[in-house]
Amino acid sequence: AQTVTQSQPEMSVQEAETVTLSCTYDTSESDYYLFWYKQPPSRQMILVIRQEAYKQQNATENRFSVNFQKAAKSFSLKISDSQLGDAAMYFCAYRSVNNNDMRFGAGTRLTVKP
Amino acid sequence: DSGVTQTPKHLITATGQRVTLRCSPRSGDLSVYWYQQSLDQGLQFLIQYYNGEERAKGNILERFSAQQFPDLHSELNLSSLELGDSALYFCASSPDEGADGYTFGSGTRLTVV
Numbered sequence: 001a002q003t004v005t006q007s008q009p010e011m012s013v014q015e016a017e018t019v020t021l022s023c024t025y026d027t028s029e030s031d032y033y034l035f036w037y038k039q040p041p042s043r044q045m046i047l048v049i050r051q052e053a054y055k056q057q058n059a060t061e062n063r064f065s066v067n068f069q070k071a072a073k074s075f076s077l078k079i080s081d082s083q084l085g086d087a088a089m090y091f092c093a094y095r096s097v098n099n100n101d102m103r104f105g106a107g108t109r110l111t112v113k114p
Numbered sequence: 115d116s117g118v119t120q121t122p123k124h125l126i127t128a129t130g131q132r133v134t135l136r137c138s139p140r141s142g143d144l145s146v147y148w149y150q151q152s153l154d155q156g157l158q159f160l161i162q163y164y165n166g167e168e169r170a171k172g173n174i175l176e177r178f179s180a181q182q183f184p185d186l187h188s189e190l191n192l193s194s195l196e197l198g199d200s201a202l203y204f205c206a207s208s209p210d211e212g213a214d215g216y217t218f219g220s221g222t223r224l225t226v227v
Contacts, residue, residue: 035215043202044116045218091157100145100170100211104157 002027004094006105013082014113020067021077021108023092030054033095034068034075039107040088048090051075079110087112117141118219120205126225132193135222137205139186145169145208146188147216148180152201163188164211195226 003026013019025034036048051059051068058066063083067076079086092105117140127133139146148160159172163182174180177195182188192199202223206216 033213033215037218042220044220045204045206046116047215047217050215095212097213100147100162100164101159101172102147102212102216103159106156 002029002032002094002096002103004092004103004105006090006092006108008108009106010109010111012111012113013079013086015082015084017082018078018080019082019110021079021090021092021110023075023077023105025073025075025092025094027073027094027096029096029098031097033097034066035093035095035102036064036066036075036077037091037093037104038086038088039091040085045091049077082112084112084114086110116217116219118143118205118207118217120203120219120222122222123220124223124225126227127195129195129197129226131195131226132191133195133224135190135192135203135205135224137188137190137207137219139188139205139207140217143207143209143217144186145210145212146182146186147206147208147212148174148188148190149204149206150201151204151221152198157204160190162212169211192224197226200224200226 034051089107095102119138160174162170206218
């Protein structure tokens, strides 16, 4: 079964600086989808960014970008120009193309210091 | 507002009781997913329905059941509740099978006392 590991329970960053959140996953599949979700104190789960495994180009959404290393099974999230509103739990998620069970990592709590 | 509506937002009930959580998916979405988020186990996939049919099952206890109705809303039924069932229950929806990601509701906080 696929597993998703987020090895950083907590991270902090200074406002306007850049931070990278790590995620690794274990799979034997060649095609799949990867996601980063943000969960602010409101508890709402918000999709941040999505990557398709067959695409080599790293996904980017404004200040959010990923570093997808398929061979290493690594999918890190980079947040540039961090803002106070970026403070949240961030979850990495894996979804196989063959089933509908999206698996989440344990999450990384990001604190943004003013 | 994500467009996925969950009711109630909070629920407090006693052990042994039965509760029903309700979810209305985003307009046009055919898939509904249920997740349980507890402090010690993170987000756990429970079950998925697609256009009224059960499509995938995760770590859902036998005491729990769900269904999706013709109008596409879904209900998660939790029975014989135990203290360990206290958690945040999320519903999510997607237009199809979710390759583009899910849209989550704001969750139902269940507290079993």
